[in-house]
Amino acid sequence: MKNRKVLLTAAIATMGAGAILTAAIAVAKAQTDSTLDELAAHNDNPATDYDAAIARFAQVQAEEGDAINPLCHSKLMTHGNKTERVIVLVHGMTNCPQQFAEFAPLFFEHGYNVLIPRMPRNGLANRMTEELKYLTAEELRDCCNTMVDIARGLGDHVTFLGISAGGSMAAWVAQHRADVDKAVVIAPSIGFTNLGADKLTSFAIMLTHYLPNIGSQYFFPFQDGPQYSYLGYSSRGIGEVMRFGKSISKSAKNEKPAAKSILVVTNAADTAVNSKMNLALVKMWRSCGYEAIEQYEFDADKKLIHDIIDPQQVQQQTALVYPILFDLITR
Numbered sequence: 001m002k003n004r005k006v007l008l009t010a011a012i013a014t015m016g017a018g019a020i021l022t023a024a025i026a027v028a029k030a031q032t033d034s035t036l037d038e039l040a041a042h043n044d045n046p047a048t049d050y051d052a053a054i055a056r057f058a059q060v061q062a063e064e065g066d067a068i069n070p071l072c073h074s075k076l077m078t079h080g081n082k083t084e085r086v087i088v089l090v091h092g093m094t095n096c097p098q099q100f101a102e103f104a105p106l107f108f109e110h111g112y113n114v115l116i117p118r119m120p121r122n123g124l125a126n127r128m129t130e131e132l133k134y135l136t137a138e139e140l141r142d143c144c145n146t147m148v149d150i151a152r153g154l155g156d157h158v159t160f161l162g163i164s165a166g167g168s169m170a171a172w173v174a175q176h177r178a179d180v181d182k183a184v185v186i187a188p189s190i191g192f193t194n195l196g197a198d199k200l201t202s203f204a205i206m207l208t209h210y211l212p213n214i215g216s217q218y219f220f221p222f223q224d225g226p227q228y229s230y231l232g233y234s235s236r237g238i239g240e241v242m243r244f245g246k247s248i249s250k251s252a253k254n255e256k257p258a259a260k261s262i263l264v265v266t267n268a269a270d271t272a273v274n275s276k277m278n279l280a281l282v283k284m285w286r287s288c289g290y291e292a293i294e295q296y297e298f299d300a301d302k303k304l305i306h307d308i309i310d311p312q313q314v315q316q317q318t319a320l321v322y323p324i325l326f327d328l329i330t331r
């Protein structure tokens with residue numbers, strides 16, 4: 001009898017804990033979802049001409065300050081006038097514009113003006129910085145909008161490319177900016193590994209917001225890679241990237257993408273992002289009747305790393321990747 005009472009008490013306690021957890025997840029989803037519509041809002045103010053675009057870019061550079069690694073300031077490769085085409089290249093979180101040091105010239109040599117912005121909170125000279133814990137989804141949205149506005153004065157046709165967290169920014173542009181001719185979304189951080197379920201993602205976002213920030217550089221600092229990138233991630237920064245990605249998915253459920261065309265590039269060997277959620281985003285875009293979308297996936301047997309762009313990454317294969325990407329983007 002005593003054992004039965006113990007088992008019954010344990011069962012009730014387990015059920016109670018389960019109910020509390022279920023309720024907490026539901027509350028987290030409601031709280032997260034309440035902020036998502038705001039991330040779809042934007043005030044477009046495109047540069048009216050080349051000189052206006054140059055003036056705005058100069059302002060961006062002036063605001064970056066002396067704490068930035070000299071290699072990591074926002075960059076502009078210009079032919080001195082508005083060209084037929086301009087491309088915006090956005091790096092991943094913890095990296096900086098130097099990620100495109102060898103990729104950007106390919107476009108410049110083919111007549112493009114090339115705009116390479118620094119993502120907010122990235123690119124500081126102090127590689128152990130905790131700056132990423134202050135990153136917000138709103139900052140990512142505003143950076144997207146500002147760079148498209150500047151690009152409008154640099155070229156008649158705008159291509160916006162991003163990788164990883166920058167890929168999420170490209171996805172936001174694809175969803176919301178009708179004045180972009182092509183959005184190139186590479187391995188976006190719409191969701192992270194093992195967090196595919198909608199409610200679980202919301203719960204994870206809430207946890208990163210309310211729990212103390214965890215800087216991975218203090219526990220598992222990156223051992224290899226570029227000497228200009230940070231040595232770790234911020235849990236709060238990752239939570240904000242997840243919230244940003246969730247806002248894109250929410251918009252995509254009900255509205256066609258605004259960009260004239262979209263190219264989505266994934267890597268079957270990539271374990272850093274949630275490929276299922278990325279493919280789900282493409283499916284949502286198609287289900288809204290959007291047809292101007294192309295998909296390309298690098299096969300798993302190529303054994304590519306997540307960052308397929310930065311030549312300073314260990315195990316990089318840019319000789320394989322660059323020609324394929326360039327052809328996909330320019331054809």
